[in-house]
Amino acid sequence: MVEAGDCAVCHTKPGGKYLAGGLPLVTPFGTLYTTNITPDIGTGIGNWSYPAFRRAMREGIARDGHYLYPAFPYVHYRRMTDGDISDAYAYLMSGPPVHSPSKQNQMSFPMNIRPLVFFWNLLFLHGNPIAANPDHSQAWNRGRYLVEGAGHCAACHSPLNLLGAEKSGERMAGGVVDGWHAPTLLGMAEGENPWTKDQLVSYLRAEVVVGHGTPAGPMRPVSLGLAKMEVSEVDSIAEYLLSLQGAPSAPSPEKGEPISAAYQKMGADLFQGSCAGCHGDAAPMRQIDGRPALAQTSALTANTSRNFIKTVLEGVPPAPGAPGPTMPAFANSLNNQQLTVLANYLRDQYKPGHAWTDLKTTLQELRPEAK
Amino acid sequence: MTSTTLNVNGSLHELELDPDMPLLYALRNHLNLNGAKYGCGLGQCGACTVLIDNKPVFSCLTPCSGLESKTIRTVESLGTADRPGKLQQAFIDKQAAQCGYCIAGMLVRAQSLLERDPHPDETTIREYMATNLCRCGTHLRIIEAIKHVAGASHGQ
Amino acid sequence: MGNEFDVSRRAFLRGGALVVTFSLLPIGRVLADTEVDTLGTVVLAPDLPGSLRTNPFLDAWVKIDSNGINVYTGKVELGTGVKTALLQIAAERLQVAPAAINFLTADTALTPNEGYTAGSHTIFDSGTALFNAAAQVRKLLMESAAHEWGVEPSSLKTNDGVIESASGQRMTYAQAVQGVDLHRYAEAEPIQARPSDYKLIGHSLQRLDIPAKVSGGAAFVQDMRLPEMLHARVIRPPRPNSTLESFDAQSIKSLPGVVQVIQDGNYLAVVARDEWQAIKAMRNGYALSRWSGGDVIPDAQHIHELLTRLPATRFPISHEGKPTLPSGPSFKAKVTKQYLMHGSIGPSCAVAWFKDGILTVWTHSQGVYPLRTGIAQMVGLPPERVRCIHAEGSGCYGHNGADDAAADAALIAMRMPGKPIRVQWMREQENLWEPYSSAMLTEVQANLDAKGKLQDWNYELWTTPHNERIVNAGRLIAARLIARPFKSAPSIPIAQPEGDGDRNAVPLYTVASTNIDMNFVTVMPFRTSAMRSLGAHINIFAIEACIDELAAKAGSDPVEFRLAHLADPRAKAVIKQARDAFGWPTKTNRPGAGVGFAFARYKNIMGYCAIAVELTVHPQTGEVEIERVVTAVDVGQIVSPDGLRNQVQGGIIQSASWTLYEAVDYDANGVRSYDWSGYPILRFPQLPSKVEVHLIDQPGQPFLGAAEIVQGPMAGAIGNAFANATGQRRLKLPLTRSSNVAHG
The missing domain is CATH 1.10.150.120 ([2Fe-2S]-binding domain)
Incomplete structure (x- = not known):
């Protein structure tokens, strides 16, 4: 259940101890550091009783009564059954305690005043545990439970309103989390680059999927967690997600001029020096693994350049001791001008003339955040 | 070939380089510096690490073309x-x-x-x-x- | 032909000649230094110690001339610090400062042929030879001076390369050598010395090679720059035995900087003025070549079952005592390991230069003489026209791509006379074309007698070769790819007691009967060859797991159980030292904590190693964190304590990486471990938190070698600690790989 709830995604920092917190979450209101949820007495949840834990999961209130920031997705966890919450509690308490004091959050006004979170809760905290819908299959219902409850997919994949809560009516229509574009989960089975169920299951399990690529950013640990679950659970999630209807959230860039030959050459030179070792036609990643050309990955086919830039700047860190896709961070190797050329060059290979329009602003926004 | 000026270990070097050349090959073959090593060419092992403006980078993947105004330091420094x-x-x-x-x-x-x-x-x-x-x-x-x-x- | 001779001689030795040789030796020797690594060499003087046996002339080791004192070894520096250690031995026995010696490592034009630098043999073979030869040379020099001065040799002293008489006469070694011919056989009788008098042996000399390596000096073959040197890259088929269907050499030749494109059968290479241009030409070459066919790649999940079905030769390893009807509890298990990679951080590299009819090859090969045999045959030159000189490369841990890269450089250089050619493999070429360490399957079945003592030990293993060294051209990849290809010599396992896949398959523990066999699989799904400790890694892992399980059935503490089944006092001493220093069996009360112990004597004739490990298997993630490692080792007389400690620490970390994480990933599409993302090895955050190394010195005892003694015991201790932590006995390596767990 903890794996399905992806606790570790936020509560473990890269290279850090499992569930010991310390991961910075960049939100529109400032940077939050996740907390230690190992059973350490001093710095973790070692002396939390089950009722205290249950209250935190359902109401978003910590053991000492302070309000948790809603980045902690209790809005979703309150839909979990009591059994699952108690399983999660037992699981967390069975782990080794890690001494890891919390880091000071850096929130901007007014959200730096924790009690104000109370009002946020009044406004947005509603919804009760989910009842099964008999019109749908058991797998669909299981998928809905996992997606809407423990999985809290909407927490990332929905736009936030000005107060940092999911905008009602636009649930799952895509959002921004920690600088990454979390694409819409609505209408995934349709559109320009539709998902099949097999593709989605593989993707959710951190594999590389032709036409879409492999999860990066915050979705990477989510998918590594899902890969540890029974395939049938992931299958249910995919079944439910693909049943959701909707239109793409961001507008597709208008057709413009394709890039010039000279620009092509600049892009090709950067690609040759920085990318071709892995992503070139002759690279073993392409030849042996059969991975798609970059132009066929969701980072390039998306209507926003956000995930392309984010991936190139920050890379995909290796999972310790386990094989799987990795990528070095290029934040210190490529400047904004080079990144712009590379982005336009690769985007042009996907759809000539449909250059991203958000490139400049997104680069300006993401460059300072690059870890 | 493009003329490229690199500031390496405190000295300026004007080099004729292929415009797509990663820094590693310029350091090793055009400046005869042995420190940075080819290990994977993929940014996975760190054998080629050098400092650019005091930050560590994989020189095997860093194009020379963007380094004109930067300071580069290798282990030789x-x-x-x-x-x-x-x-x-x-x-x-x-x-x-x-x-x-x-x-x-x-x-x-x-x-x-x-x-x-x-x-x-x-x-x-x-x-x-x-x-x-x-x-x-x-x-x-x-x-x-x-x-x-x-x-x-x-x-x- | 040389290689034919090697092969047949090897076969002959396996047939029992070694055993005969043993019995002719003074009994005290048999255990000490009999097992010289003689592959690719000829035994000329079986009664001499160490490599003097294959190179008995004193002037093969020490030459003194107007340039000073020159000392030679046929072994090479592989990154273990042996060059420094060998120099310490030579300087100690010549009674000169290390700096006074010009010390040369393997070069077919200058140094003795000591075969391979492998198997923890360097100090054992070459150190022993230098220990004796250097002292004998010094004695001859003193006798020469004594003769000149008309005094008794025993009245003379030496001081830093100068011989002094009681009356104040002085003569340098260079002067004294005028009166003596060093081209003579060494004496079998060693010149005794008091270990307490040693000024260099047993002391940690600063390593000769490190200052250049930390400061960007030209330390590696990769750093060589010869005048007008060209850079080459090879283009390999998608898999072994693919056939080239088409290749657009012309369009590659027209690329900037490209001076040559070589196409010979299935062999492709590009040569350019600049290294980066060569790499781009190579990338184009991969994109512009079309191939068909090639070896079928097996399914990783069923490889061990496949090994039992492939053609194999069955070798009896040990059949001692009489099996009885089991009277006590027994343990039976199947143990497996996947293919492993050497995984050198620097891909293989070589420089070759064909000039004035002589082909010179600078290589980081472990054996310059055998390589010369293979290259000479491949390029059709007599061996004396080929010179192979060792230059350091990245650590190899066995037979990696070094020899094959040297063959590439040689082949290309022969087509570009006068031009030095530097070839370096790309990361994926190293990972896809280095010979792997064999996947193996072992089956153990052992039981206790009614008193809880070990009774019958049954063990059978399946392995492909661990020693596909360069005995002919066909062992080199380049020679297999060219239009008139060479065939590899038949595979022959290294004989016991060294062993091949069966290295350390015979437990050192006292058992009533043994029934141990090796199935030597001669059809290789992947080319395999030597990697640090050969079969000892899995064999010791299996033996130590079985010992722990039987100790539990006997109701004994596993450490006490081991002690009760060992007779050798040195074996007992390392175990007790590790036990006490660890505080066995204390462990923390963290969830998932476990402790494990293991012991082995490498090859049952070399260094002793006992290890205790405490680790945590995370109850939620399954991740393994090694908290504490305590080891005690005995490698005989210690030459360099800090060097030894470094080797032992390195072995602990490398074996932890193999045991927990490593496996070559492959399926019908190919080998997925073409880079570090597909072949993850241990990184800094996964290091053991604490490592403690205890050295037991044996002054005056033979050198036993150190580099590989830890690999097996560390695997065994991790496996036993894992079982202690989880109550689950995992017997599929690597222990944390999910595919192994799911089927486990």
Whole structure:
């Protein structure tokens, strides 16, 4: 259940101890550091009783009564059954305690005043545990439970309103989390680059999927967690997600001029020096693994350049001791001008003339955040 | 070929380079610097690590074309075999090498850590050095050498 | 032909000649230094110690001339610090400062042929030879001076390369050598010395090679720059035995900087003025070549079952005592390991230069003489026209791509006379074309007698070769790819007691009967060859797991159980030292904590190693964190304590990486471990938190070698600690790989 709830995604920092917190979450209101949820007495949840834990999961209130920031997705966890919450509690308490004091959050006004979170809760905290819908299959219902409850997919994949809560009516229509574009989960089975169920299951399990690529950013640990679950659970999630209807959230860039030959050459030179070792036609990643050309990955086919830039700047860190896709961070190797050329060059290979329009602003926004 | 000016270890070098050339090959073959090593060419092992504007980068993937206004430092900037710098001396004293192929990259990476955090604790060192691979298993001695310098600079 | 001779001689030795040789030796020797690594060499003087047996002339080791004192070894520096250690031995026995010696490592034009630098043999073979030869040379020099001065040799002293008489006469070694011919056989009788008098042996000399390596000096073959040197890259088929269907050499030749494109059968290479241009030409070459066919790649999940079905030769390893009807509890298990990679951080590299009819090859090969045999045959030159000189490379840990890269450089250089050619493999070429360490399957079945003592030990293993060294051209990849290909010599396992896949398959523990066999699989799904400790890694892992399980059935503490089944006092001493220093069996009360112990004597004739490990298997993630490692080792007389400690620490970390994480990933599409993302090895955050190394010195005892003694015991201790932590006995390596767990 903890794996399905992806606790570790936020509560473990890269290279850090499992569930010991310390991961910075960049939100529109400032940077939050996740907390230690190992059973350490001093710095973790070692002396939390089950009722205290249950209250935190359902109401978003910590053991000492302070309000948790809603980045902690209790809005979703309150839909979990009591059994699952108690399983999660037992699981967390069975782990080794890690001494890891919390880091000071850096929130901007007014959200730096924790009690104000109370009002946020009044406004947005509603919804009760989910009842099964008999019109749908058991797998669909299981998928809905996992997606809407423990999985809290909407927490990332929905736009936030000005107060940092999911905008009602636009649930799952895509959002921004920690600088990454979390694409819409609505209408995934349709559109320009539709998902099949097999593709989605593989993707959710951190594999590389032709036409879409492999999860990066915050979705990477989510998918590594899902890969540890029974395939049938992931299958249910995919079944439910693909049943959701909707239109793409961001507008597709208008057709413009394709890039010039000279620009092509600049892009090709950067690609040759920085990318071709892995992503070139002759690279073993392409030849042996059969991975798609970059132009066929969701980072390039998306209507926003956000995930392309984010991936190139920050890379995909290796999972310790386990094989799987990795990528070095290029934040210190490529400047904004080079990144712009590379982005336009690769985007042009996907759809000539449909250059991203958000490139400049997104680069300006993401460059300072690059870890 | 493009004329490219690189500022390496405090000297300016005007070089005729292919416009797509990564820094590693310019350092090794056009400036005859041996420190940065080819290990994977994929940014996975750290053997090619150098400092650009004081930040560690994989030189095997960093194009020369964007480096005109930057300062580049390699392990050669830390000292020589006859007059080793502090960190190099610590690596010699702690025998922090077996085959030594990864060592120049380790030194540069460690140097960048010590420049931004002169007294890192062991956990910080382990996490920071995670980008660099060693196959001989000399890790413990590398940590010892870094800790030695981190500890020695206390109270300065 | 040389290679034919090697092969047949090897077969002959396996047939029992070694055993005969043993019995002719003074009994005290048999255990000490009999097992010289003689592959690719000829035994000329079986009664001499160490490599003097294959190179008995004193002037093969020490030459003194106007340049000073020259000392030679046929072994090479692989990153273990042996060059420094060998120099310490030579300087100690010549009674000169290390700096007074010009010390040369393997070069077919200058140094003795000591075969391979492998198997923890360097100090054992070459150190022993230098220990004796250097002292004998010094004695001859003193006798020469004594003769000149008309005094008794025993009245003379030496001081830093100068011989001094009681009356104040002085003569340098260079002067004294005028009166003596060093081209003579060494004496079998060693010149005794008091270990307490040693000024260099047993002391940690600063390593010669490290200052250059930390400061960007030209330390590696990768750093060589010869005048007008060109850079080459090879283009390999998608898999072994693919056939080239088409290749657009012309369009590659027209690329900037490209001076030559070589196409010979299935062999492709590009040569350019600049290294980066060569790499781009190579990338184009991969994109512009079309191939068909090639070896079928097996399914990783069923490889061990496949090994039992492939053609194999069955070798009896040990059949001692009489099996009885089991009277006590027994343990039976199947143990497996996947293919492993050497995984050198620096891909293989070589420089070759064909000039004035002589082909010179600078290589980081472990054996320059055998390589010369292979290259000479491949390029059709007599061996004396080929010179192979060792230059350091990245650590190899066995037979990696070094020899094959040297063959590439040689082949290309022969087509570009006068031009030095530097070839370096790309990361994926190293990972896809280095010979792997064999996947193996072992089956153990052992039981206790009614008193809880070990009774019958049944063990059978399946392995492909661990020693596909360069005995002919066909062992080199380049020679297999060219239009008139060479065939590899038949595979022959290294004989016991060294062993091949069966290295350390015979437990050192006292058992009533043994029934141990090796199935030597001669059809290789992947080319395999030597990697640090050969079969000892899995064999010791299996033996130590079985010992722990039987100790539990006997109701004994596993350490006490081991002690009760060992007779050798040195074996007991390392175990007790490790036990006490660890505080066995104390462990923390963290969830998932476990402790494990293991012991082995490498090959049952070399260094002793006992290890205790405490680790945590995370109850939620399954991740393994090694908290504490305490080891005690005995490698005989210690030459360099700090060098030894470094080797032992390195072995602990490397074996932890193999045991927990490593496996070559492959399926019908190919080998997925083409880079570090597909072949993850241990990184800094996964290091053991604490490692303690205890050295037991044996002054005056033979050198036993150190580099590989830890691999097996560390694997065994991790496996036993894992079982202690989880109550689950995992017997599929690597222990944390999920595919192994799911089927486990």
